[in-house]
Amino acid sequence: MLTFITRRLLFLPVVLIGVTLMIFVAMSFLTPAQLVSAYIKSPEELKNQSVSELVVKYGLDQPIWVRYINWMKNVLKGDLGYSVSANMHVTEAIAKRFPATLELAIFAVIPVIFGGIWLGTVSAKNHNQPLDHASRIFAIVGWSLPDFVFGLIILLIFYGLAGWFPPGRLSVWADNIILSGDFVQYTGMNTIDALLNGRFDIFLDALRHLVAPTITLAYLWWAYILRITRSSMLDVLNKDYVRTARAKGLMERLVINRHVRRNAMIPVVTVVGSMILGLLSGVVIVETVFDYKGIGLLIAKGAQQMDYTLVLGTSLFYGVLLVLTNLVVDVLYAVIDPRVRLE
Amino acid sequence: MNSRLRTVLVLLLVLAVGFAVYSYFGPKDDAEKDDQDRAPSGVVTDPKTFVYISIGEPDTLDPAFAYDTASGEIIHQVYDNLFDYEDGDLDKLVPRLATEVPTVENGLISDDGRTIKVPIRKGVKFHSGNELTPEDVEYTIERAMISDPVGGPIWMFFEPLLGVQNMRQLIATVGGPENFSDINEVDPAIRRAAFDKIDAAVEVEGDAVVFNLAGPYPPFLQILAKGGSWASILEKAWMVENGDWDGNPDTWAKWYDPTKEEMTLYQKANGTGPFKLQAWDRSGGQIVLKRFDDYFRGPAELETVFVKYIEEYNTRQLMLQSGDADAIYADVQYLDQLRGVEGIRILEGLEQISNTVLLYNFTIPYEGNEDIVGSGKLDGNGIPSDFFAEINVRKAFNYAFDYERYLNEVANGAGTISTGFIPNSLPFSNEGGEWYYHDLELAEQHFRQAFDGELWEKGFKLTVLYNTGNNARKTAAEILEYNIESINPKFQIEVQGMQWATYLGKLDAGTLPVFFMGWLADFPDAHNFVDAYLRSTGAFAGYCGEGLVELTKAEFDDLVAQAMQAPTSEERATLYKEINRKAYEYAIALPYIDPADHRVMRDWVEGFVHCPAYSAKYDFYSLSKQVD
Numbered sequence: 025m026l027t028f029i030t031r032r033l034l035f036l037p038v039v040l041i042g043v044t045l046m047i048f049v050a051m052s053f054l055t056p057a058q059l060v061s062a063y064i065k066s067p068e069e070l071k072n073q074s075v076s077e078l079v080v081k082y083g084l085d086q087p088i089w090v091r092y093i094n095w096m097k098n099v100l101k102g103d104l105g106y107s108v109s110a111n112m113h114v115t116e117a118i119a120k121r122f123p124a125t126l127e128l129a130i131f132a133v134i135p136v137i138f139g140g141i142w143l144g145t146v147s148a149k150n151h152n153q154p155l156d157h158a159s160r161i162f163a164i165v166g167w168s169l170p171d172f173v174f175g176l177i178i179l180l181i182f183y184g185l186a187g188w189f190p191p192g193r194l195s196v197w198a199d200n201i202i203l204s205g206d207f208v209q210y211t212g213m214n215t216i217d218a219l220l221n222g223r224f225d226i227f228l229d230a231l232r233h234l235v236a237p238t239i240t241l242a243y244l245w246w247a248y249i250l251r252i253t254r255s256s257m258l259d260v261l262n263k264d265y266v267r268t269a270r271a272k273g274l275m276e277r278l279v280i281n282r283h284v285r286r287n288a289m290i291p292v293v294t295v296v297g298s299m300i301l302g303l304l305s306g307v308v309i310v311e312t313v314f315d316y317k318g319i320g321l322l323i324a325k326g327a328q329q330m331d332y333t334l335v336l337g338t339s340l341f342y343g344v345l346l347v348l349t350n351l352v353v354d355v356l357y358a359v360i361d362p363r364v365r366l367e
Numbered sequence: 368m369n370s371r372l373r374t375v376l377v378l379l380l381v382l383a384v385g386f387a388v389y390s391y392f393g394p395k396d397d398a399e400k401d402d403q404d405r406a407p408s409g410v411v412t413d414p415k416t417f418v419y420i421s422i423g424e425p426d427t428l429d430p431a432f433a434y435d436t437a438s439g440e441i442i443h444q445v446y447d448n449l450f451d452y453e454d455g456d457l458d459k460l461v462p463r464l465a466t467e468v469p470t471v472e473n474g475l476i477s478d479d480g481r482t483i484k485v486p487i488r489k490g491v492k493f494h495s496g497n498e499l500t501p502e503d504v505e506y507t508i509e510r511a512m513i514s515d516p517v518g519g520p521i522w523m524f525f526e527p528l529l530g531v532q533n534m535r536q537l538i539a540t541v542g543g544p545e546n547f548s549d550i551n552e553v554d555p556a557i558r559r560a561a562f563d564k565i566d567a568a569v570e571v572e573g574d575a576v577v578f579n580l581a582g583p584y585p586p587f588l589q590i591l592a593k594g595g596s597w598a599s600i601l602e603k604a605w606m607v608e609n610g611d612w613d614g615n616p617d618t619w620a621k622w623y624d625p626t627k628e629e630m631t632l633y634q635k636a637n638g639t640g641p642f643k644l645q646a647w648d649r650s651g652g653q654i655v656l657k658r659f660d661d662y663f664r665g666p667a668e669l670e671t672v673f674v675k676y677i678e679e680y681n682t683r684q685l686m687l688q689s690g691d692a693d694a695i696y697a698d699v700q701y702l703d704q705l706r707g708v709e710g711i712r713i714l715e716g717l718e719q720i721s722n723t724v725l726l727y728n729f730t731i732p733y734e735g736n737e738d739i740v741g742s743g744k745l746d747g748n749g750i751p752s753d754f755f756a757e758i759n760v761r762k763a764f765n766y767a768f769d770y771e772r773y774l775n776e777v778a779n780g781a782g783t784i785s786t787g788f789i790p791n792s793l794p795f796s797n798e799g800g801e802w803y804y805h806d807l808e809l810a811e812q813h814f815r816q817a818f819d820g821e822l823w824e825k826g827f828k829l830t831v832l833y834n835t836g837n838n839a840r841k842t843a844a845e846i847l848e849y850n851i852e853s854i855n856p857k858f859q860i861e862v863q864g865m866q867w868a869t870y871l872g873k874l875d876a877g878t879l880p881v882f883f884m885g886w887l888a889d890f891p892d893a894h895n896f897v898d899a900y901l902r903s904t905g906a907f908a909g910y911c912g913e914g915l916v917e918l919t920k921a922e923f924d925d926l927v928a929q930a931m932q933a934p935t936s937e938e939r940a941t942l943y944k945e946i947n948r949k950a951y952e953y954a955i956a957l958p959y960i961d962p963a964d965h966r967v968m969r970d971w972v973e974g975f976v977h978c979p980a981y982s983a984k985y986d987f988y989s990l991s992k993q994v995d
Contacts, residue, residue, distance in 0.1 A: 111628075111649065120650035176681060184685045191682050193651065196418055196673055196691065203646040203655050212650075315677045317652055325835075 028358050032351050043343035044099065048092050051336055104337035109326045114337035117322060122341075123212025124193060125311075125318035129303035131215075131234045132241040137296055140246045144253025144292075145285060151258060159250065167247030175240045175313035182236050189236040191315040198229045237314045241307060245299055252295050256288035263287075289360050297353035304349075305342050412690045412971070414992040415670040419985060420683045421696040422836030423870075424652065424676045428644070429632035430599040431511040432625075434520045434906070436887065439596040439982030441674065444656055445494075446599030446638030449485055449504070450592040455978030457891050460588060464488050464499060464600055464639065469588065480583035485591075486575040491663040493602040494636075494643045501571045506603035508569045510612055513562065513619040514630070518875055518909045520597040522898075523590045523889060528568040530581030532904035534623065537561045550620045562616045582932060589890035594980040605637045641667045641988040652676040656987070668974070668991035678836040687711060687969065693992065694968035694985065698838045699779050702965065710970055715781060717964035718979045720888035722790050724900065725843070725957040726907055727755035727764070729914025731880045739830045740880060745818060747826040747857055750880060754827070756914040761954040763813035764881075765803040767850040768843075770959055772805075777842045778960055785958035787947045788900045792961065794936075795893040795943035801951055811854050826857020831881055832873070835864035840883045843959065874910045882910065885962075887982055893939075894931045897946055901955060902927050915955070922949055 079085055083094050098104075104114035112120075147159045166174070182189040193214055194202065201207055201223070202214075209217050214230035260266060261284055269279045308320040319338070326334035425438035433442055450468060453459040460468050466486045469475030475484045491499040508524055515521045515534040522532045531537045539545035541564065543557035550558070570577045580587065591598045607613045611631040612622040627633055636644040641664070642656035656672040675692075677683050680701060686692040688708060697705065705711055731752045733743035741749020755761055770784045787797030815823045831847065833840040841862060848860040865873070873879050884907060889895050899906040903920040923946065930942035966975065966984065974989045 124650075179682070179685060183689060187689055190689065190691055191677075191686065192675075196416060197413070199648075199651070199653065199673065200416070200655070200671060203648055312679050313682065315679065315682050317650060 029355055032354055036347060036351065039347045040344060043347060044096060044340065045092070047336060047340050047343060048095055050339075051095075052088060052091075099340065104340065105333040107326065107331055107334040107337070109331040109334055110322060114334055117334065118319065118338060118341055120212065121317065121319040121322045124316065125304060125307075125320060127213040127215060127230075128234060128237055128241075128307070128310075128316060128318060129300065130213075131231075132238045132245075132303055133300055135238060135242040136245045136249065136299065139242055140249025141253050141285075141292065143246060143250040145257060145280065147250060147254040148257035148261060148284075149280065151261075156254075160254075163247035163250040166243040166245075169244070171240065171244055171307075171309040172313055174243065175237075175310055178236050178240050179313060182239075189232055191233070191236070191313075193230065193233050193316060194226070195229050195233075198226045201226065233314075233316075237307075237310050237316055240310050240314075241303065248295060248299070249292065253288065253292050256291050257284055260284045260288045286360065290357060293353055293356050293360065297349050297356075301342075301346055301349045304345060412693070412969075412992065412994055414994045415668075416673070417669045417671070417694075417972075417987060417990060417992065418673045418675065418686075418692045419694045419987075420675045420677050420686060420692045421984075422676060422678055423834055424649075425647075425654075427627040427630065427633050428636050428647070429627065429630040430507075430596050430601070431514045431521060431632075432516045432519055432627050432630055433596050434518070436885075436982045436984075439594075440984060441644070441654055441656075442596040442599055442636075442638075443593070443640075443981065443983035444642040444672065444987050445636045445640045445644050446596070446601075447491075447640050448591060448593045448595060448598050448600065449487075450588055452592065452594070452978050452980055455976045455981075457978075457980055460592060462488070463593065464491060464504070480585075481580045483578045483580065483587065484572065484575050485578070488663070489574070491639050492661045493605065493639050494659055495602060495605045496661075497602055497604060499600065499602070499639055501574060501576050503603050504576045504600055505569050505571050506606070506614060507599070507601045509565055509614070510601065510606070510622075511597060512565045513612060514622050515624060516627070516630075517624055518906065520595075520889070520906075522904065522906070523595070523597060526898075527580050527582075527584035527587045527590065528578065529564055532902075534561065536904070537564060540564075550623045553620070555617065558620055559616055562619055566616065584931075586890040586892045586894070589892075589980070592890075592980070594978065594982060595889060596982065599638060599640075601632075602637055606631060609635065639663065642672060645671075662988075664988075667988045669987055672987045680838070687967065690969065692969075693972055694966065696984070697965075697967045699781050699962075699965065700777055700838060700842070702779060702967070705967060712968050712970045712972070714966045714968075714975070714977070715963070717966065717977050718792070719962060719964040720790055720792055720891050720979050721885055722785050722788070722896070722958050722961045723840075723843075723883065723885045724785075724788070725764070725768075725847070725959065726882055726884055726900075726911055727761055727915075727956055728877065728880045728882070728910065728912045729753070729756040729918070730877075730912030731755070732876075732878055736878045739832070739878065741828045741830075745821055745825055745827070748828055750827050750829050753914065754829075754880065756912075757817050757822075758954060759813040759817035760822070761956075762803075763810045763817065764847070764851070765954050765957050766806045766810035766813065767847060767854065768803075768957055768959055769805045769846050769850060773843055773846060773959060777839050777846075778962060781965065782960045782962035785961050788950055788955075788958055789893045789896045789943065789947070790888075790961040793888075793891065793893050793896070795930075795940055797947035797951075800944075800947055803951070803954070803957070805850075807850060807854060810850070814854060814858075823855065823857075826855060826859065828859040828861070829880060830861045830863050832863050832865050832870065832879055833883055834870045837883075843883065877910055877912060879910065884910075888980065891980060893943055894927070897923075897927050897930070897943070897950075900958075901946065901950060918953065919955075922953065 083091060102115050107114045107117050110117035143159050143163065147156045150156045179191060183191060202209065207221055210220050211217055215227055218224070218227035218230055266279060266283055269283045305320065308324040310316065311318045311321040323335065323338050421437065423437050425433070425441055426435050427433050427438055428441055430442055430446065433439060447464050449463060449465040450460050451463045453461045462468055464487060466488050467473060467475060469483050469485060471478060487499065487501045487504055493499065511521050512524050525531050525533055525537065529537055531540060535545045538553060538557060538561050541557055541560040543553050543561070547553050568579050570579070603614065609631050612619055634647050641659055641662045643659050645655040645657045647654050653673055653675040658667050658670045660666045680697070683692065683695040683697070684704065687695045688711070702713055702715070705713055731740055731750065731754060733740060733752060737743070743749050743751060745751045774780060774782065774784055783791050786800060786802045789796040791798045831844040833844050841864065844862040848862055851858050851860055874882060886896060886899050901919055901923040902908065903916045903924050908916050908919065926942060926946050930939055930946060933939040933942055971992050971994050973991050973993050976986055976989045
């Protein structure tokens with residue numbers, strides 16, 4: 025296992041160089057003015073210098089490989105340029121907005137994965153029976169509903185009518201405490217920061233604000249996980265070793281949990297990996313409807329406002345994240361399926 | 368999982384939940400209890416905390432730079448001006464940081480109208496704890512003038528005090544170049560001479576500040592009054608401590624025309640106003656204001672004000688209905704949804720001296736602007752730089768807009784159709800005069816004539832931008848899109864939203880080919896509108912390209928100056944009539960509505976005062992919440 029992980033880690037820089045190369049090539053299609061905006065550190069730099077002067081200043085008139093090395097030097101220093109739409113450096117914008125999205129993803133991923141797998145298992149176990157049909161219909165409705173419609177319905181029911189789960193990340197009284205200067209924001213994730221500051225009231229308030237977007241995300245993703253789990257489970261249920269397990273008198277619960285579900289997990293892990301990445305890259309509509317100011321909203325605004333610096337910077341950030349997520353998924357394959365390790 | 372482990376985990380979980388619930392609802396010390404009382408549930412609301420939800424965030428909090436309503440909203444609460452309007456009445460100017468309103472009768476305005484003496488109030492404290500002095504007032508005006516951000520509001524000091532529009536013109540009047548690229552290239556002696564003029568225009572005399580005007584300027588006191596964020600009084604010592612200009616006549620160039628981020632007060636504030644700036648939480652999209660207990664008129668009823676920025680309207684409405692917001696920004700087309708909703712009050716038909724205009728850029732830059740102007744050529748895939756310099760294009764656009772439909776369907780009848788650049792509510796407007804109306808045949812005629820028929824043959828592709836969240840402007844753009852595309856299938860218009868701060872940034876750079884702007888009166892006079900729209904140094908000239916500057920220089924500048932200084936009302940009327948006629952002849956832009964204003968708030972909000980001269984929607988000082 026260690027050899028496998030080491031091998032993958034050694035391969036990581038190569039993949040990252042590939043990612044940066046792709047993004048750099050994409051950048052080279054931009055006009056000089058757009059390129060300059062990806063290099064300037066603040067808007068002041070555009071004030072007394074023309075675009076052509078800045079092109080020379082940043083070496084954008086040099087051969088592509090020289091430009092790539094120069095660009096990488098900036099990237100390695102964490103300098104991704106200045107974002108006009110966020111009114112701050114891209115690195116700072118990511119640092120400020122990503123924790124909110126990460127927090128939402130962490131809370132959403134648990135019900136999404138476990139709920140989806142459980143539904144898929146129930147569905148497969150009761151193949152072509154009413155429970156199977158019911159869970160499939162439940163999931164298909166979720167998959168078919170546009171997220172902004174479902175989000176608004178959830179907001180209307182759980183906030184507008186019941187008053188339980190408000191939009192935003194915190195209530196006004198909690199914001200008041202957080203912005204007072206006495207509250208230390210260690211991670212930018214309100215639940216964790218609240219616990220670290222010993223404020224359980226804020227922790228509960230932050231949780232309260234996470235419920236509605238989490239329900240929305242969970243319901244929208246369940247269908248996907250359910251379908252994969254169900255078909256994979258049905259496939260495994262017909263295997264000889266399952267028949268053998270049953271024939272030797274194992275309890276059905278053990279057959280399902282130990283022999284079927286574990287073997288059916290490989291395609292599910294693949295899907296879950298990309299799902300987590302999708303959650304981390306921000307769920308624009310959910311963030312908009314619930315006024316949850318995460319990175320999805322930031323990127324969407326950046327793209328809408330033609331803020332190339334922000335879009336490229338966040339693309340690079342997610343490129344790296346994608347590579348790392350794939351690594352985790354590959355490691356999980358190895359954990360689940362010993363054959364992968366042997367390969 | 369073995370059953371013992373499971374039992375331990377369940378016990379731990381129960382303990383954790385129990386502890387959390389206890390800490391949330393259990394006994395607390397006073398400070399924590401105070402916080403807890405504010406936790407909202409349903410429509411229960413804290414009577415001391417006010418939440419206003421708006422759209423676009425402020426551009427800056429620096430009074431010398433800010434010239435947009437979102438910035439003005441915050442500056443209004445944090446700073447004070449020398450004068451104010453009593454109960455919002457534009458005819459009743461009252462002293463604030465001054466102790467008297469100058470008049471010729473009380474001897475504070477000289478007979479020739481060129482010297483105005485303003486006695487300054489004593490005992491007024493800044494948020495820093497220091498007391499206001501006349502030197503602070505002098506510093507505020509001079510600091511604004513030496514910084515003079517391009518396209519900013521400081522022309523309102525230059526024009527009455529020195530008879531020029533900006534620092535560049537001032538430098539030219541003392542023998543320097545007007546078109547310098549860097550202020551440091553200007554001879555230091557010239558810079559000093561320019562500063563001496565500013566210094567002489569504003570002087571401290573005992574406990575008063577004396578303004579020496581270039582000529583009579585009747586609305587000057589209104590320029591200094593509340594609602595004019597540019598005249599918010601700053602504290603010199605605090606500014607210097609925070610790295611701003613120290614009043615030295617030889618070093619001011621360092622602070623001339625800074626970018627907004629460079630300015631000391633970009634995201635900081637220290638005024639004498641009823642609220643202190645506690646935080647501008649950019650990642651959370653909100654500003655928090657705290658009551659200033661030493662406010663010289665007595666502390667406000669409200670302790671805390673949250674101004675939140677949420678672009679999704681449905682979320683804003685639900686927060687208002689749930690009581691989590693006390694007031695929200697709602698475009699006029701949403702008012703029908705709110706009528707009759709329990710607990711919500713709508714105030715409609717509020718007087719507003721303003722108009723909304725679609726402006727044309729006569730010289731559209733191509734470099735770095737390809738996403739908006741496409742090919743940059745007259746080839747059907749974009750527009751050329753001089754697209755709107757062609758008068759037939761402008762006239763065609765003006766005839767293509769459906770004014771009635773906009774007024775009735777988008778503005779819900781709240782306002783009147785513009786008849787020119789001066790709002791109908793002001794004297795010297797063009798009401799009853801010749802103006803543009805919706806006529807697609809006339810629009811087609813002008814499109815056919817444009818660029819000698821080449822435009823009609825090849826078509827064009829144009830992006831019309833609006834500030835995100837302003838759905839009325841979005842719909843206005845879509846009306847134009849629908850009508851123009853129906854004239855010729857080769858005409859393509861794309862409507863695209865953009866965040867307010869970015870929208871303003873692009874305007875400053877002069878890169879938008881066509882854009883919406885609303886002009887809320889800086890002071891209630893026709894001059895304020897013709898100066899903004901029709902003068903080569905006006906507020907929008909920098910956004911509309913060199914082509915417009917040349918045209919207005921030749922056709923409007925002298926007329927506008929004469930109309931302002933004309934000694935009698937009759938003479939002013941004649942001159943404004945000529946200005947209105949020329950504005951029609953040249954189809955400078957597309958004014959389409961003089962809107963009426965409205966507010967949407969909870970019915971527990973009391974003390975609302977409407978003043979047409981305020982850019983702020985709410986004066987939080989006057990507000991309170993009557994909650995059972």
